Amino acid sequence: MSKTVLIVDDEQPLRKMIERILKKKGLTFQHASSHDEAVEILKKEDVHVCITDIAMPEKTGVQLMKTIRETLGLTDLPVIVLSGFAERTQKEVMAWKPSAIYQKPFKPEDLRWAVDQALEEHA
Numbered sequence: 001m002s003k004t005v006l007i008v009d010d011e012q013p014l015r016k017m018i019e020r021i022l023k024k025k026g027l028t029f030q031h032a033s034s035h036d037e038a039v040e041i042l043k044k045e046d047v048h049v050c051i052t053d054i055a056m057p058e059k060t061g062v063q064l065m066k067t068i069r070e071t072l073g074l075t076d077l078p079v080i081v082l083s084g085f086a087e088r089t090q091k092e093v094m095a096w097k098p099s100a101i102y103q104k105p106f107k108p109e110d111l112r113w114a115v116d117q118a119l120e121e122h123a
Contacts, residue, residue, distance in 0.1 A: 002028045003119055004045060008038045008052040008064060009082075018051060018082075021108045022115060035059035035067065042072055049118045051111075054083035054093065065096035078118030082106060 005027050007015045015031045022029075030045055032038035034056060041047065050068065054061035061081060068074045078099040093101060099121075100114035 002026060003048040004028045004030060005115065006030045006032060006038060006041055006045070006047045006050045008032045008035075008050065008056075008061065010034065010053065010056045014053070018111065021111055025112070025115070027115075035061075035064045038064055039067055039072070042068065042074065042077075047077065048122065049078045049080065049099075049115055051080045051082060051115075054081060062092050062096065065093070065098065069096055076122055078122050080111070080114050080118065082111075 005022060007018050007029060009015050009018075010033050012033065015033075019029045030041050030047065032041055035058065038050070038052070042050075052061040052064055061083065065079055068077055068079060079096070081093055081098045081101045082104055084104045099118045102110055102114070
């Protein structure tokens with residue numbers, strides 16, 4: 001059975017790029033452009049890894065991680081964070097226990113490795 005990756009970013013070209021980077025892994029992809037759209041997908045779909053940007057309009061990736069952990073109760077869902085954030089934001093992100101954090105621009109091989117690790121650890 002194929003594993004599902006939820007890609008959350010307000011920039012559609014970046015979502016597509018992430019899917020291209022991971023395409024050869026035989027994964028299924030869901031895309032969300034906002035916190036609220038991601039939450040709706042998480043309520044309906046069996047997602048195995050969530051990759052999210054931090055800086056998004058309205059609600060941030062940090063708020064999404066809080067919703068994933070507290071509201072949805074998905075405490076074991078691996079969340080990989082991608083962003084060009086300041087150290088202060090990084091501390092805020094770490095409070096929600098992401099599987100990995102990468103600053104943009106990131107290396108494709110780093111993202112592939114992080115997804116592999118997340119899927120392996122939460123199999």
